[in-house]
Amino acid sequence: xxxxxxxxxxxxxxxxxxxxxxxxxxxxxxxxxxxxxxxxxxxxxxxxxxxxxxxxxxxxxxxxxxxxxxxxxxxxxxxxxxxxxxxxxxxxxxxxxxxxxxxxxxxxxxxxxxxxxxxxxxxxxxxxxxxxxxxxxxxxxxxxxxxxxxxxxxxxxxxxxxxxxxxxxxxxxxxxxxxxxxxxxxxxxxxxxxxxxxxxxxxxxxxxxxxxxxxxxxxxxxxxxxxxxxxxxxxxxxxxxxxxxxxxxxxxxxxxxxxxxxxxxxxxxxxxxxxxxxxxxxxxxxxxxxxxxxxxxxxxxxxxxxxxxxxxxxxxxxxxxxxxxxxxxxxxxxxxxxxxxxxxxxxxxxxxxxxxxxxxxxxxxxxxxxxxxxxxxxxxxxxxxxxxxxxxxxxxxxxxxxxxxxxxxxxxxxxxxxxxxxxxxxxxxxxxxxxxxxxxxxxxxxxxxxxxxxxxxxxxxxxxxxxxxxxxxxxxxxxxxxxxxxxxxxxxxxxxxxxxxxxxxxxxxxxxxxxxxxxxxxxxxxxxxxxxxxxxxxxxxxxxxxxxxxxxxxxxxxxxxxxxxxxxxxxxxxxxxxxxxxxxxxxxxxxxxxxxxxxxxxxxxxxxxxxxxxxxx
Numbered sequence: 186x187x188x189x190x191x192x193x194x195x196x197x198x199x200x201x202x203x204x205x206x207x208x209x210x211x212x213x214x215x216x217x218x219x220x221x222x223x224x225x226x227x228x229x230x231x232x233x234x235x236x237x238x239x240x241x242x243x244x245x246x247x248x249x250x251x252x253x254x255x256x257x258x259x260x261x262x263x264x265x266x267x268x269x270x271x272x273x274x275x276x277x278x279x280x281x282x283x284x285x286x287x288x289x290x291x292x293x294x295x296x297x298x299x300x301x302x303x304x305x306x307x308x309x310x311x312x313x314x315x316x317x318x319x320x321x322x323x324x325x326x327x328x329x330x331x332x333x334x335x336x337x338x339x340x341x342x343x344x345x346x347x348x349x350x351x352x353x354x355x356x357x358x359x360x361x362x363x364x365x366x367x368x369x370x371x372x373x374x375x376x377x378x379x380x381x382x383x384x385x386x387x388x389x390x391x392x393x394x395x396x397x398x399x400x401x402x403x404x405x406x407x408x409x410x411x412x413x414x415x416x417x418x419x420x421x422x423x424x425x426x427x428x429x430x431x432x433x434x435x436x437x438x439x440x441x442x443x444x445x446x447x448x449x450x451x452x453x454x455x456x457x458x459x460x461x462x463x464x465x466x467x468x469x470x471x472x473x474x475x476x477x478x479x480x481x482x483x484x485x486x487x488x489x490x491x492x493x494x495x496x497x498x499x500x501x502x503x504x505x506x507x508x509x510x511x512x513x514x515x516x517x518x519x520x521x522x523x524x525x526x527x528x529x530x531x532x533x534x535x536x537x538x539x540x541x542x543x544x545x546x547x548x549x550x551x552x553x554x555x556x557x558x559x560x561x562x563x564x565x566x567x568x569x570x571x572x573x574x575x576x577x578x579x580x581x582x583x584x585x586x587x588x589x590x591x592x593x594x595x596x597x598x599x600x601x602x603x604x605x606x607x608x609x610x611x612x613x614x615x616x617x618x619x620x621x622x623x624x625x626x627x628x629x630x631x632x633x634x635x636x637x638x639x640x641x642x643x644x645x646x647x648x649x650x651x652x653x654x655x656x657x658x659x660x661x662x663x664x665x666x667x668x669x670x671x672x673x674x675x676x677x678x679x680x681x682x683x684x685x686x687x688x689x690x691x692x693x694x695x696x697x698x699x700x701x702x703x704x705x706x707x708x709x710x711x712x713x714x715x716x717x718x719x720x721x722x723x724x725x726x727x728x729x730x731x732x733x734x735x736x737x738x739x740x741x742x743x744x745x746x747x748x749x750x751x752x753x754x755x756x757x758x759x760x761x762x763x764x765x766x767x768x769x770x771x772x773x774x775x776x777x778x779x780x781x782x783x784x785x786x787x788x789x790x791x792x793x794x795x796x797x798x799x800x801x802x
Contacts, residue, residue: 203273204229206230210229258448260279263767266442270768275767305339307319322391324386324390329383331382337375338351341387342385345382347367348379350378374394423750430761431761446770449760450771461481462782462786463741467788474793477719478731483718484734486681494683494685495637500686502619506538507615507617509617511613522543525540531564533564535614554567581603585603625729632733729794733791738788
């Protein structure tokens with residue numbers, strides 16, 4: 186087998202041999218040097234025929250037989266029966282087709298190649314007050330890094346400054362810069378669109394998002410879609426039909442040139458050109474919207490799913506608590522100002538949500554003093570001369586020496602606030618639905634996913650509350666990982682299943698589904714590893730768009746197959762009846778091949794339905 190670099194060079198240079206042979210051969214013919222004309226046509230054809238023989242031998246060793254055999258027989262037959270011009274045209278057609286296919290695949294992969302070419306190579310590490318430039322391979326978890334304006338984030342990490350403005354379009358397709366605040370996750374490969382900021386590495390370069398994308402792209406480029414393998418099987422059938430028709434034409438007419446004409450017009454076949462190019466272009470197109478699929482097989486399968494099983498926490502919902510409501514005994518904003526100021530000193534997820542809610546209301550916070558935190562219970566300190574405490578109901582009740590009563594609400598977590606030794610109010614937190622979830626669920630049904638199931642390990646009352654107003658056909662709660670797998674397997678026996686999840690407990694179900702899709706931004710490593718596709722932007726509408734891209738790729742591939750094979754068969758019949766000479770057939774087939782390649786590349790320009798949900802940023 187030729188090395189990839191050698192193969193690329195051969196595909197690039199090979200067409201020059203038949204071009205020179207045809208040009209010099211035609212000039213010699215017009216000058217009356219017929220022997221030179223024939224010699225140049227033969228010389229121009231032989232290098233292509235030799236390379237083709239080597240490729241066929243290599244394929245046969247692997248147990249593969251394709252339409253390259255027709256090209257070999259047609260060139261050899263044309264030379265044998267004196268159709269030198271036809272042999273030269275077939276050689277040009279075959280080598281030119283190989284070059285066009287290579288160029289088309291290169292264009293289809295350009296989106297992903299550009300993504301990988303901009304991968305960060307170096308990082309600025311901070312050690313005390315000293316800065317040093319180091320290769321990203323040397324970055325360790327916990328290292329303090331500096332990201333300057335215009336630089337790429339070298340590894341996954343968390344932001345240490347108040348705010349960072351990031352261009353995440355390369356990973357998510359989101360065109361506008363995104364503001365990320367202290368403690369938020371920042372992914373490797375995104376660009377700093379604002380001022381310099383500090384970050385702490387949370388992953389090594391090899392384990393970061395960009396490295397994962399590289400591995401996925403390599404898998405995607407090597408994979409074959411089921412439709413491509415189906416095309417390979419049809420190629421064998423077409424080969425048999427072609428040889429049979431050529432033999433019949435020769436037998437009935439007694440003219441071997443007719444057989445050559447049939448073989449020429451069947452070389453090569455649009456069937457094996459259009460399908461892989463269309464799916465490769467589709468994989469590239471989904472990458473542009475922030476959906477990475479692990480190969481063409483996955484993209485084709487995505488268009489076949491009819492049942493969606495979706496997890497709740499971190500998938501249908503945002504996965505982090507947000508301030509839901511305030512029951513205050515003092516002015517609401519004042520209670521929020523005091524409690525959020527204190528919570529600046531805490532790393533608890535609810536504390537971060539409280540600070541974020543205060544900033545969203547443009548409330549000025551002050552620095553707390555004398556802070557004392559009891560992990561898992563609460564925090565107390567002084568805020569602007571006032572004693573403030575915030576935490577669980579039992580924690581605050583213990584501080585006040587009295588009981589606190591409040592009405593439980595499904596899906597919410599309550600925190601109490603004490604001010605100067607008196608009860609100040611209740612803060613309610615909940616995990617909110619992702620914005621536009623109802624529209625996205627309806628969009629799934631629009632693209633053919635007719636059965637929607639919510640499968641969560643959360644309590645039944647929480648699942649019912651979250652699913653209100655959403656078009657779910659079934660809601661299953663209190664599920665263990667094993668029960669999620671059981672649901673997936675049960676549904677798989679009926680229709681193809683797409684499972685979407687993000688947690689470690691979702692990984693087995695993702696692996697069991699026909700197509701498993703992980704929320705890749707905050708999802709667990711186990712879920713990402715088990716999944717067939719990864720969503721790099723927390724936008725479920727992009728999954729709907731991925732299904733639309735899959736369906737359009739299938740349509741484009743089938744259009745190319747039907748049109749290309751139909752025209753080829755018509756030409757073969759005309760050649761068998763003597764209406765097309767070998768040279769005419771070769772030119773016609775070249776036109777057909779170029780047409781189907783260009784048609785397959787339309788997959789790069791697929792425009793799915795506009796986003797049904799607005800940006801989360």
